[in-house]
Amino acid sequence: VQLVESGGGSVRAGGSLTLYCAASRFFPCMAWFRQAPGKKREGVAVIYPEANLSVYDDAVQGRFTISHDTAENTVYLEMNTLIPDDSGTYICAADLFSLASPWNVGRYRYWGQGTQVTVS
Numbered sequence: 001v002q003l004v005e006s007g008g009g010s011v012r013a014g015g016s017l018t019l020y021c022a023a024s025r026f027f028p029c030m031a032w033f034r035q036a037p038g039k040k041r042e043g044v045a046v047i048y049p050e051a052n053l054s055v056y057d058d059a060v061q062g063r064f065t066i067s068h069d070t071a072e073n074t075v076y077l078e079m080n081t082l083i084p085d086d087s088g089t090y091i092c093a094a095d096l097f098s099l100a101s102p103w104n105v106g107r108y109r110y111w112g113q114g115t116q117v118t119v120s
Contacts, residue, residue: 001025001110003092008115011082015119019077021092021112028097030075031108032066034117036088043103044090047075055102059085082119089114 007019021030031046045066047054054066065078075092093108101107 001094003094003110003112005090005092005112005115008090008117010118010120013083013119015082016078016080017082017117018079019090019115019117021075021077023073023075023092023094026070026073027094027110029095029102030068031093031102032075032077033091033093033105034086034088035091035114039088041091041105043105045077046102048097048099050097057103079117082117084119087117087119090117 002024004022009017011017028050029048032044033041034044035041043057044060045056045064047066047068049068049070056064063081067076091114092112094110095108
């Protein structure tokens, strides 16, 4: 199983970025987490493609949009109105379908390597 992220970069506050996570197969639950230096990994957004359901952390609600391309087994994270606190390594996670504890890192068995986002 592979999850490969891309799309990170540096952007000024107020700008936008779109992240990509290509999976080697379909997963019924895919999520984006982020981790800043010295801080815990935190959940940002999760999508359940078969249920057409997505959930967002309060910190990004209204600014970020998660979406999924089933044909490509790819999940996207469109990030708008970025602020410096959005900086960090963004990491894709995937596992079986479960609505319980979407922000619990222990709930995901599969992780990507991450892509860096810097907002200045």
